[in-house]
Structures are given as C-alpha cells and as structure tokens.
Amino acid sequence: MSGPQPRRTGRWREALAGVAAAAVAAGLGELAAAVAAPESGPVVVVGAALVDLAPPWAKDAAIGLFGTADKLALIGGILLVLLAVSGAAGVLEARRPPWGRVVFIALGVVGAVAAATRSGAGPLAVLPSLVAGAAGALAVTLLVRRLPEPDQNRRRFLAWAGGSAALGLLAALAGTALQTGRRAVQALRDAVVLPRPTTTAIIPAGAALDVDGLTPLITPNADFYRIDTALRVPEIDPSGWRLRIHGLVAREVTITWDELLALPLAESTTTLACVSNEVGGSLIGTAVWLGHPIRELLARAEPTAEADMVLSRSIDGFTASTPLAVLQDDRDAILAVGMNGEPLPLEHGFPVRMVVPGLYGYVSATKWVTELEVTRFDEASAYWTDRGWSERGPVKLSSRIDVPRRGQALTAGRIVVAGVAWHQHVGIAAVDVQIDDGPWRPARLATAISADTWVQWRYDWADASAGSHTLRVRATSADGEVQTAVEQGVVPDGATGLHTVDVEVG
Numbered sequence: 001m002s003g004p005q006p007r008r009t010g011r012w013r014e015a016l017a018g019v020a021a022a023a024v025a026a027g028l029g030e031l032a033a034a035v036a037a038p039e040s041g042p043v044v045v046v047g048a049a050l051v052d053l054a055p056p057w058a059k060d061a062a063i064g065l066f067g068t069a070d071k072l073a074l075i076g077g078i079l080l081v082l083l084a085v086s087g088a089a090g091v092l093e094a095r096r097p098p099w100g101r102v103v104f105i106a107l108g109v110v111g112a113v114a115a116a117t118r119s120g121a122g123p124l125a126v127l128p129s130l131v132a133g134a135a136g137a138l139a140v141t142l143l144v145r146r147l148p149e150p151d152q153n154r155r156r157f158l159a160w161a162g163g164s165a166a167l168g169l170l171a172a173l174a175g176t177a178l179q180t181g182r183r184a185v186q187a188l189r190d191a192v193v194l195p196r197p198t199t200t201a202i203i204p205a206g207a208a209l210d211v212d213g214l215t216p217l218i219t220p221n222a223d224f225y226r227i228d229t230a231l232r233v234p235e236i237d238p239s240g241w242r243l244r245i246h247g248l249v250a251r252e253v254t255i256t257w258d259e260l261l262a263l264p265l266a267e268s269t270t271t272l273a274c275v276s277n278e279v280g281g282s283l284i285g286t287a288v289w290l291g292h293p294i295r296e297l298l299a300r301a302e303p304t305a306e307a308d309m310v311l312s313r314s315i316d317g318f319t320a321s322t323p324l325a326v327l328q329d330d331r332d333a334i335l336a337v338g339m340n341g342e343p344l345p346l347e348h349g350f351p352v353r354m355v356v357p358g359l360y361g362y363v364s365a366t367k368w369v370t371e372l373e374v375t376r377f378d379e380a381s382a383y384w385t386d387r388g389w390s391e392r393g394p395v396k397l398s399s400r401i402d403v404p405r406r407g408q409a410l411t412a413g414r415i416v417v418a419g420v421a422w423h424q425h426v427g428i429a430a431v432d433v434q435i436d437d438g439p440w441r442p443a444r445l446a447t448a449i450s451a452d453t454w455v456q457w458r459y460d461w462a463d464a465s466a467g468s469h470t471l472r473v474r475a476t477s478a479d480g481e482v483q484t485a486v487e488q489g490v491v492p493d494g495a496t497g498l499h500t501v502d503v504e505v506g
C-alpha cells in the first residue's frame, strides 16, 4: 500500500487496540453467560455456528488435520479468527471510524443469532453476545482515542490496552469460576443411573394425533417451559441432598438421595402448567415423570389432625403451599427424580422436585426441594402468596388452538384445526370449535392418557371460504363444567377466557 496515511500511529498499535477491545468483549460476554445464560458464551456459540455453517469439506479437512483434538482446535481457530478480525477492527476504527465499532456490533449480532437459533435456547441466550458486541464497540472507540500521536509517549497507550485486556481476562476468569460448580453438578447429573421404574407409563395408542404443527403429546425436556425465581440454577450434589419432613407431625422424617432411589419409583405422565400462562400461552408441558409418592413419606411422618397444608421449600428459599389432602389422596403427587427417561435437568429441579397433578406449579411443583413443613394455611404462607397470588391454585379448565397459527396464509376448502385441552385431575369430556359467529361444533378428541394430562383435539373445517375468519375453542370438563368465556388475567389464580385465532383464507 502507498500514499499518505492521515494519522500514522502505527498499524500494530491500532490492531492492538482492536485486540484489547476483543478481550474486553469476550471476557464480559463470558461473564454475562455465566450469570444469565450458561450455554451461550459468545466464543462457543460463534464456534458452534461456524461448525454448523462450515461446508462438509472444511469439516473433513479440520478433522483430518486435528484428529480427535478438532474441538479444541476449533476453539483455537475461532480465537485466531477473532484475533485477526478484531485487529482489523482496530485499524478500521483508527482510519475509517466508525467501521471498527460496526465490526464489533456485527460480531455481537452474529453471536446473538447463533445463540438464539440453537435448540433449547432460553430467552436470555442472546444476552452474552450482545453484551460482548456492545463492550467491544465501546472499548475499541475508547482505546483508539488513546492512540499516541507520533510525538507522544507510547507507554500510556500500552498501559490502557494492557489494562483493558487484563479486565477482559479477569471477567472471563470470574465467568469460568462461576460456571465450574455448574459443570461439576452437570457431570454428577449425567452420571446418575436411575433405577428401573416399578410401573412404566402407558401412552395409549391414539393419544397423539398426526397433525403438522400440533404440540407434541410429550414435551421434550429441552423444550419444556422453565419458570423460577432462581437467578443462578441451584447446584446440588445429590450425595449431600436430604429432604426433611417436619412441623405438625408425630415424628420428623429425613430421607437421603440413596434412600429415595431405593424406594419404589413409578412413572406417571402429568401435565404441568404455570399460573402465569395466558390464554393461548405456552407455559405448559407434559412429561413422563419418575418418582415416589409423597403420600408414603407423609404417612411415615404422620401429620397431626390440625395440619392442612404442606409448605415445601427449595434450597434457594422458594416455597409453595400445597393442601395436605391433595398430597394424601390417591393421585400421582410425587417426589420426582426423573423426567422423560432422564435425571431431572438442572433447571428443572435436579436432583429432586415435586410434581402434583391438578395444581399450578407455583403451589406444588417445588424444584430443588429440600424441606416439607407440615403446617396450616392460617399459620404459614408461600413465596407467591406473599406477593399477591392466591394461596391455593387448582388448574383451571382451558384449551388452546395450535394450528392454524395466527395470521397463517390458508387456502379455501378443508382446513385442519387442532390443539390441546386440559383440566388436570378432572379430565376433558369434549372440545368444541366455533368459526366466526357460527354454531359450536364438536372436535374429535384423541384418547386421553389420563385425567392428569392434556388431550389433543382436531376439527376438520370442511368448507372454509375466502376472507378473514376467527376460530375459537372451548373445552368441557369430565365433571360437566364448560370453559368460561369471561376473561380474567393471570393474577391471582390463573387466566380464563377462550383462545381465538384470526386467520386469512385466500
């Protein structure tokens, strides 16, 4: 290259500004990942995206070159690419501002898209990469301003660059330290071998309808909604786990992980729903849980006559108030250790959680549970009750249209309408569909697994005419209750109203 440079500060120092900014970006990004989205560190997600995007010949070449060390080589390769790109960004920012900043923002967006499109990505998955992009852009701007003029002392700039890189390194180390415990518990969880169930779940033939776009009957763990107050997922080593049953009982009972696994463990299929699920919302899922009846353990402790509530407590302090009677009747209210054939995932309560058919999660489904205090509703209250929610939370009769989706382009003629309906521990007797202001027409119900699970339904809309239409669904319980059209918000004990979907038929 020739020609005069506007500001000859030395290309290497400009590149160094970019690289130091990249260190800040990567470090803060990894720290953000450790706090908010453990599997979404910017370096790793960009790497995973590169692997997925790389043409097969490049993958083969990489595996050939690096053999079994190709994963490590990949991370090394990404770091080298990032080094080159960030160095170039430093030069750009010095000579063609704001293009250096733009490079960092673009890298952040690439990382965010990569993180968001990974399977099982949580809502916070984009955060680490966006933090990294913003931090990099800010750092490169500030560092380039500190580039020395030809007659100036260069040490100051080197100190700024070195300090920035050190800051990035410290943040990365803090992030790693935060993630170490989680990795260790993840390894313990992956090593758990669950005992064979004494009873296996039976999914009747005809329980799952074959309709494109319909929610699967059993929700895969990676897609199961997650709701909790835990900023950091509790890390419990099962060998140290204990459940203590105390309070209004004849005798205190404590049970360890090994003792629990030695008890009869049965599979049961239960649909878990969140009280915060809006009409038509997705805070609901069905899993095959493996666990031991809570009723049996309560029987050992012998609740006294005045007790009417069990306040379950998680290791992180969350509490739920469950009516004692619900935990003593014959339903599958369990201390669960397994979810869809695996140990509980960390974020779903590893090693042990409660699952109680018929109640919203906030009053029953305590994850990371360590304590059952037998007490009274007039003596104790739970986490969400103290924040304005109802002390009792039986699941409300509800239904949802999954297909067609809102705004989906449809062609006139026959259109399949399908979805799910639920009223856990009561059961669903019928589902009806209404088109515009027409009559309610019966949908066909799939075979229910049990009253404790949602049931799929399908309605064949035979003569859909061109134009805008509104589809509406309404369920009827096994006990004759008809789902109300009265709209209520989620506070204090769950939403009501009918799910409607507007569609355009062309």
Ligand SMILES: Nc1nc2c(c(=O)[nH]1)N[C@H]1C(S)=C(S)[C@@H](COP(=O)(O)O)O[C@H]1N2
Binding pocket: 224, 225, 226, 227, 228, 229, 230, 272, 273, 274, 275, 314, 315, 316, 318, 347, 348, 349, 360, 361, 362, 365, 366, 367, 368
């Ligand atoms: N320890 C703990 N357990 C908890 C909660 C929580 O905040 N902390 N949230 C409850 C709520 S409100 C619901 S809906 C369910 C959700 O369980 P999931 O995240 O496995 O779907 O967990 C329940 N158990």
Ligand SMILES: [Mo]
Binding pocket: 227, 273, 274, 275, 276, 360, 361, 362
């Ligand atoms: Mo919830």
